[in-house]
Amino acid sequence: MTTAAPAAPRAAVTNRPADIVFKAVSTTAGVLILIALGGVALFLVVQAVPAIIGPIPEEEGANFWAWVWPLTFGTLWSALLAMVMAVPLAVAIALFITHYAPRKLAQFLGYLIDLLAAIPSVIYGLWGIAVLAPFFQPGYIWLAQNLGWLPLFSPPASGTGRTILTASIVLAVMVLPIITALCREIFLQTPRLNEEAALALGATRWEMIKMAVLPHGRSGIIASSILGLGRALGETMAVAMVLASSGVVSFVLIGSQNPSTIAANIALRFPEAHGITVNMLIGSGLVLFAITLLVNALSRWIIAKTTVDGGR
Amino acid sequence: MSKRIEINDLDIYYGAFKAVEGVSIDIEPRAVTAFIGPSGCGKSTVLRSLNRMHEVIAGAYVDGEVLLDGANLYGPGVDPVNVRRQIGMVFQRPNPFPTMTIRENVLAGVLLNNRRMSRSDQDDLVERSLRGANLWNEVKDRLGVPGSGLSGGQQQRLCIARAIAVSPDVLLMDEPCSALDPISTLAIEDLIEELKTEYTIVIVTHNMQQASRVSDKTAFFNIAGTGKPGKLIEFDETAKIFSNPSVQSTEDYVSGRFG
Numbered sequence: 001m002t003t004a005a006p007a008a009p010r011a012a013v014t015n016r017p018a019d020i021v022f023k024a025v026s027t028t029a030g031v032l033i034l035i036a037l038g039g040v041a042l043f044l045v046v047q048a049v050p051a052i053i054g055p056i057p058e059e060e061g062a063n064f065w066a067w068v069w070p071l072t073f074g075t076l077w078s079a080l081l082a083m084v085m086a087v088p089l090a091v092a093i094a095l096f097i098t099h100y101a102p103r104k105l106a107q108f109l110g111y112l113i114d115l116l117a118a119i120p121s122v123i124y125g126l127w128g129i130a131v132l133a134p135f136f137q138p139g140y141i142w143l144a145q146n147l148g149w150l151p152l153f154s155p156p157a158s159g160t161g162r163t164i165l166t167a168s169i170v171l172a173v174m175v176l177p178i179i180t181a182l183c184r185e186i187f188l189q190t191p192r193l194n195e196e197a198a199l200a201l202g203a204t205r206w207e208m209i210k211m212a213v214l215p216h217g218r219s220g221i222i223a224s225s226i227l228g229l230g231r232a233l234g235e236t237m238a239v240a241m242v243l244a245s246s247g248v249v250s251f252v253l254i255g256s257q258n259p260s261t262i263a264a265n266i267a268l269r270f271p272e273a274h275g276i277t278v279n280m281l282i283g284s285g286l287v288l289f290a291i292t293l294l295v296n297a298l299s300r301w302i303i304a305k306t307t308v309d310g311g312r
Numbered sequence: 313m314s315k316r317i318e319i320n321d322l323d324i325y326y327g328a329f330k331a332v333e334g335v336s337i338d339i340e341p342r343a344v345t346a347f348i349g350p351s352g353c354g355k356s357t358v359l360r361s362l363n364r365m366h367e368v369i370a371g372a373y374v375d376g377e378v379l380l381d382g383a384n385l386y387g388p389g390v391d392p393v394n395v396r397r398q399i400g401m402v403f404q405r406p407n408p409f410p411t412m413t414i415r416e417n418v419l420a421g422v423l424l425n426n427r428r429m430s431r432s433d434q435d436d437l438v439e440r441s442l443r444g445a446n447l448w449n450e451v452k453d454r455l456g457v458p459g460s461g462l463s464g465g466q467q468q469r470l471c472i473a474r475a476i477a478v479s480p481d482v483l484l485m486d487e488p489c490s491a492l493d494p495i496s497t498l499a500i501e502d503l504i505e506e507l508k509t510e511y512t513i514v515i516v517t518h519n520m521q522q523a524s525r526v527s528d529k530t531a532f533f534n535i536a537g538t539g540k541p542g543k544l545i546e547f548d549e550t551a552k553i554f555s556n557p558s559v560q561s562t563e564d565y566v567s568g569r570f571g
Contacts, residue, residue: 103370193407197471200365201421201478202397211420215411 041289048283056280068284070249074259075288077251078164078239079232082171086232087225090176094183099209110184117177125241128170129162133242136169137161140254151251158256162244165253170238175228182227186220187213219303226299233263233292240264262288314341314512315381315481317362322376323541324354324361326369331357333541335376337531339482344504344513346523346550349533350565354542358533359484359516363399364392380481397425399482400475405491406467408459408474415455417470418442421478437477445473446503465496472503476511483507485515489522501526520566524554532562 052064061067093113097106140163144155190213198208214221245260260268262284270281317339324332332354339345347355360366361374364385378385385395400421408417418438422429429437438455442448447469451462459470468488475483485504489497504526507513517523523530531547546553546562557563 191407193403193405194409196365196368196403197407197409197474198420199368200363200396200401200403201424201474202393202395203424204393207424211409211424215409218411 044282044286044289047279048286049279051276051279051283054276054279056276060277060280064280064283067280068262068287070247070259071262071265071284072287072291073249074164074245075233075261075263075291077259078168078171078243078261079229081165081168081253082175082232083225083229085169085172086175086179086228087221089172090179090224090228091183091221093176093180094187095209095213097180097184098187099205099213110181113177113180113184115177116173117181121174121235121237122241124170124174125238128166128238128242132169133161133163133166135161136166140165143254152253154252154255156256157254158244160244160256162242162258163254163256164243164258167239167243167258170242171232171235174235174238175232178231179224179228182224183217183221186217186224190216222302223299226295229295230292233295234288235261236263236267240267314510316341317482317512317514318377318379318382319358319362320377320379322358322361322374322378324357324366324374325372327371329539330541332361333543335544337544337547339512339514340529341512342508342510343528344508344515344526346527346530347514347516347533348518348520348523348530348565349542349545350535351518352538352542353533353535355516355531355533356486357542359486359514360401362482362484362514363396363401365396365401367392397421397478398480399484400478400480401484401486402468402471402475402488404487406464406471408462408467408470410458410460412459413456414442414451414459414462414470417459418473418477420474425478441473441477442470444476444507445469446499446506447473463496465492465499468492468496468500469503472500472507476507480511482512482514485513487516487518490518497522520554524550530554532557532559532565534561534565 056064056067093109097109097113101109137158137160140157140161143153144157147153148155194212194216195208198211203211239261240263243258243260243264244256245258245264246256248257248259250257250259266281266285269277273281317337319335319337319339322332322335323330335358337345347359349355357366362378362385366372374386376386380398384390408414409420412420415434415438418441419434422434422437439448439452442451447466450466451470459467462470468491472483472488489500492500501522504513504515508528515523515527527550529548530550530553532545532553533542534545535542546557546559548557552558553562554566557566563569
């Protein structure tokens with residue numbers, strides 16, 4: 001309830017030293033974050049302008065936008081694939097931990113999930129190259145032979161297994177712990193009263209989850225997915241290591257011609273870049289920055305729209 | 313529609329802890345039975361054992377019988393989900409589903425049973441249930457808004473409408489007015505008076521005036537001390553419990569000498 005309270009009479013203003021110091025410290029901290037963000041944005045814009053307006057080397061493409069488009073596509077496509085795999089799995093794991101597993105197992109699984117989040121992305125990259133790619137490669141060949149009529153699986157299949165699908169699976173595993181951990185927290189906060197309301201109507205466990213837990217957790221699931229998406233979009237090392245990229249725009253999941261991602265492309269090319277190429281890479285970084293901002297704004301909007309009052 | 317409940321020598325346990333011991337009560341159909349007693353005496357636990365809602369706490373189990381028109385609710389092969397579809401419950405604090413509209417809240421239980429219902433049947437049921445809960449006139453123009461937007465008393469009547477929409481045999485009420493103001497409380501008490509013509513009603517209340525106003529029979533529970541199981545002290549006509557109880561501790565409690 002937001003009833004407008006009458007304005008409280010202003011207390012006499014006394015300046016206590018501790019208040020002044022604390023206000024100064026917290027204000028400085030608040031301003032610092034703005035400066036950091038503004039500084040990064042300014043750096044990106046200033047450095048990107050020469051590449052955006054000026055000509056770029058012919059072998060790179062017609063202009064900056066034509067060059068950055070495949071990378072942008074690859075970034076979005078791999079992140080989307082990762083989310084499609086990770087979100088349902090994460091929600092299911094969180095539901096299992098909160099509503100199905102015996103308490104001891106639930107705690108153990110909780111720790112395990114948190115542990116997954118602590119593994120550095122280089123390790124995931126190594127795992128993707130050394131284990132996942134060879135493991136899935138025969139599967140890709142089978143897919144190309146049997147489901148090749150689907151545009152997603154059109155042959156030829158990659159000989160190494162280092163495809164965008166492998167990269168997305170690695171990404172999915174990486175974002176899984178974030179989404180799972182947040183969903184678990186949210187599901188645990190479902191008001192007991194709502195759960196009991198459903199059970200008392202004769203709901204089974206699953207019906208209770210559909211009536212009480214998921215509606216209550218809806219905005220939280222979206223928020224955690226967006227956080228995961230943010231990580232998938234910006235993930236660098238794992239993709240750079242796993243993906244054999246060739247800068248095409250293609251929806252094929254299992255081929256040897258794969259789009260690269262912005263972050264991976266920067267990591268791979270920056271060490272040897274000079275001149276206008278540096279500006280181009282920074283320009284692509286600006287595009288990634290913009291995408292991330294957009295995704296975050298979108299998620300805030302969705303959360304604001306779907307949050308319901310009255311959970312109490 | 314309304315059935316008799318017989319509780320025979322019921323013990324209720326939470327794991328190793330014995331919460332309630334040796335309760336035997338006959339609950340009449342088409343009447344209101346009130347459970348009173350100090351906090352922690354097990355009256356809510358007994359109420360929740362009547363539709364097996366106490367089992368949501370891990371490790372809860374009972375020893376004894378609860379017969380609904382002769383059928384044991386704790387018999388082998390009895391699914392608690394089916395028990396709860398026959399025995400509705402209203403809780404201490406109003407708990408409409410916050411994401412559902414008023415209409416959806418009323419229909420929530422019915423649609424669970426996977427009954428295919430035509431739109432007009434649904435409309436009829438919504439109106440009938442809301443009328444049954446004395447809420448129809450207040451919400452008939454806004455069935456599509458979320459139930460959480462109603463006042464506390466209206467929400468509680470919405471919960472009652474939701475409970476009676478599935479045509480239960482018994483209606484359990486766990487301190488249904490404890491979160492409500494006096495006017496809303498009165499509205500609920502009037503409603504209980506009307507509902508008892510159709511349903512078996514069991515109500516837990518901390519408010520002794522309420523018990524004496526709404527109930528036909530009253531059960532007084534008490535507890536010997538912390539960690540001891542709650543026991544049924546006395547069960548009789550409400551008038552007798554409040555005017556001339558046969559046990560001293562009942563008299564002490566209803567006259568306000570303790571608790």
